Amino acid sequence: MSSTPGKRETDGRRPLRVDARTNRERILTVAEEVFGKGGQSASTEEVARLAGVGIATVFRHFPTKAALLEAVLVQRFDRLRDQAEARAHATDPGPAFFDFFRHLVADAAGKIAIGEALIDAGGDGGDEAARASDGLRRAVGALLQRAQRAGAVRDDVELPEVYALLVATSQASARAHLQEEVRARMLTIVFDGLAPDR
Amino acid sequence: MSSTPGKRETDGRRPLRVDARTNRERILTVAEEVFGKGGQSASTEEVARLAGVGIATVFRHFPTKAALLEAVLVQRFDRLRDQAEARAHATDPGPAFFDFFRHLVADAAGKIAIGEALIDAGGDGGDEAARASDGLRRAVGALLQRAQRAGAVRDDVELPEVYALLVATSQASARAHLQEEVRARMLTIVFDGLAPDR
Numbered sequence: 001m002s003s004t005p006g007k008r009e010t011d012g013r014r015p016l017r018v019d020a021r022t023n024r025e026r027i028l029t030v031a032e033e034v035f036g037k038g039g040q041s042a043s044t045e046e047v048a049r050l051a052g053v054g055i056a057t058v059f060r061h062f063p064t065k066a067a068l069l070e071a072v073l074v075q076r077f078d079r080l081r082d083q084a085e086a087r088a089h090a091t092d093p094g095p096a097f098f099d100f101f102r103h104l105v106a107d108a109a110g111k112i113a114i115g116e117a118l119i120d121a122g123g124d125g126g127d128e129a130a131r132a133s134d135g136l137r138r139a140v141g142a143l144l145q146r147a148q149r150a151g152a153v154r155d156d157v158e159l160p161e162v163y164a165l166l167v168a169t170s171q172a173s174a175r176a177h178l179q180e181e182v183r184a185r186m187l188t189i190v191f192d193g194l195a196p197d198r
Numbered sequence: 199m200s201s202t203p204g205k206r207e208t209d210g211r212r213p214l215r216v217d218a219r220t221n222r223e224r225i226l227t228v229a230e231e232v233f234g235k236g237g238q239s240a241s242t243e244e245v246a247r248l249a250g251v252g253i254a255t256v257f258r259h260f261p262t263k264a265a266l267l268e269a270v271l272v273q274r275f276d277r278l279r280d281q282a283e284a285r286a287h288a289t290d291p292g293p294a295f296f297d298f299f300r301h302l303v304a305d306a307a308g309k310i311a312i313g314e315a316l317i318d319a320g321g322d323g324g325d326e327a328a329r330a331s332d333g334l335r336r337a338v339g340a341l342l343q344r345a346q347r348a349g350a351v352r353d354d355v356e357l358p359e360v361y362a363l364l365v366a367t368s369q370a371s372a373r374a375h376l377q378e379e380v381r382a383r384m385l386t387i388v389f390d391g392l393a394p395d396r
Contacts, residue, residue, distance in 0.1 A: 161383035168370030168384070172362055175369070185359035186366070193391025 024061045026051045032072045035117045036110030042117060044068065066123030072114055077132035080104065084139035094152025097143045098191055101166060104140075105187065108170030137163055154196045165190055222259045224249045230270045233315045234308030240315060242266065264321030270312055275330035278302065282337035292350025295341045296389055299364060302338075303385065306368030335361055352394045363388055 030051040035042050044065050048055045062068035083100070090096035118124075137159070144162055147153040169190060173183050228249040233240050242263050246253045260266035281298070288294035316322075335357070342360055345351040367388060371381050 157383070157387060160377075160380045161387060164370050164374065164376055164380055164384045165367075165387060167374060168366035169363075171369055171373070172366030176362065176365060178362055179358075182358045182362055185355070186362045189355060189359060189363060189391035190388065191391070193387040193389070 020061075023051070023053055023057055027053065027058055027061060027068070028071055028075055031068055032076060032110070032114070035069060035072060035114045038113035038117065042113075064123075065121040066118060069114060069118040069121055070123055070126045070129050073111070073118065073129045074132040076111055076114065077129065077136045080107065081132070081136040081139045084136065084143055088139070088142050088146065093143070093146035093150040097147035097153060100140070100143055101191075102187055104166060105170045105173050105183065109174040112171060112174040140166065151196060153194050157194060162194070218259075221249070221251055221255055225251065225256055225259060225266070226269055226273055229266055230274060230308070230312070233267060233270060233312045236311035236315070240311075262319070262321075264316060264319040267312060267316040267319055268321055268324045268327050271309070271316065271327045272330040274309055274312065275327065275334050278305065279330070279334040279337045282334065282341055286337070286340050286344065291341070291344035291348040295345035295351060298338070298341055299389075300385060302364060303368045303371050303381065307372035310369060310372040338364065349394060351392050355392060360392070 027047060031047045034047050034050065044058055045055060047068070048058045051058070058068065062071060083103070087096040087100055118129075140163065141159045144153060144159060148155045148157075169183075169186060172178065172186075178186070225245060229245045232245050232248065242256055243253060245266070246256045249256070256266065260269060281301070285294040285298055316327075338361065339357045342351060342357060346353045346355075367381075367384060370376065370384075376384070
């Protein structure tokens with residue numbers, strides 16, 4: 001019992017607990033990449049292959065494809081929320097808000113592909129994904145409020161319509177495969193609309 | 199041969215040609231309503247029933263469900279294009295453009311439901327739908343240009359990003375089932391972003 005779990009990753013004597021956790025994380029990371037790209041080859045088998053584990057290992061951690069996809073979505077929402085929260089104390093709340101808006105739109109393609117794969121797999125996102133999605137929404141709300149207090153965003157807009165625009169421009173970017181330049185020009189219009197009276 | 203085709207709609211002696219045309223139109227009208235609402239009960243059988251024709255009559259006009267849905271989409275795009283073109287000579291090009299933008303967003307739910315039913319039916323919209331969609335886009339482009347010339351829309355925006363915003367806000371309204379008030383407030387932000395420098 002003098003071994004230090006998790007320290008010596010390659011000696012083959014790691015306790016199963018750590019091994020299992022590492023496998024789970026590796027599967028999730030690979031799954032996010034595979035399903036985020038979408039397309040025909042996105043399958044649980046492909047995830048197992050690229051993660052270097054057997055399909056049985058994948059199913060031990062995630063009993064169904066829907067469970068795997070939901071875990072990927074939750075991971076993605078949580079990471080985005082962390083990124084939003086990390087900006088909540090930025091010196092300049094205006095750019096913190098607008099840059100994060102731009103970041104979310106750019107990130108959307110993968111998230112939508114995962115969401116669609118989840119629906120195809122018969123899942124509905126589930127409680128965990130809804131909770132994670134709400135967490136991101138709240139974090140965006142905090143960035144918006146700070147930007148409004150700093151005078152960088154007009155104070156007569158509220159989160160529902162701003163979030164609707166965020167979702168709208170994200171989905172359009174992802175689904176319509178907008179060119180980067182068109183996406184940038186589209187966001188310029190939205191950001192000008194959010195600016196206080198010029 | 200002295201009958202006047204199409205005039206006496208109820209005497210049961212109309213030439214088949216007119217009868218067939220009437221049937222086709224009635225099927226299309228009903229199909230737009232049925233598939234525009236979406237949901238489980240939207241089927242070719244339901245269309246036949248509500249149009250008061252046999253299923254064989256539907257399939258004589260539209261050999262596949264995808265063919266029927268494509269015809270519905272084309273009819274819808276063409277009607278919206280007609281509406282746009284009718285506004286192209288409005289006295290005040292600013293409201294003509296913004297009101298039509300608002301109208302398209304409000305109209306989107308049905309169009310998206312039809313488009314999704316078409317994809318489910320294995321269709322891809324086809325050449326006719328692409329042509330009709332392009333026609334609508336061009337008509338919106340003409341309204342935009344007039345509004346820009348009249349100074350109601352900033353002159354540094356172009357159709358691709360404006361159309362991307364139109365598609366984005368339409369899809370978000372339809373898919374996210376936005377409340378009417380949130381939709382209106384979302385469009386206020388977009389329209390303010392499109393306004394010339396305040």
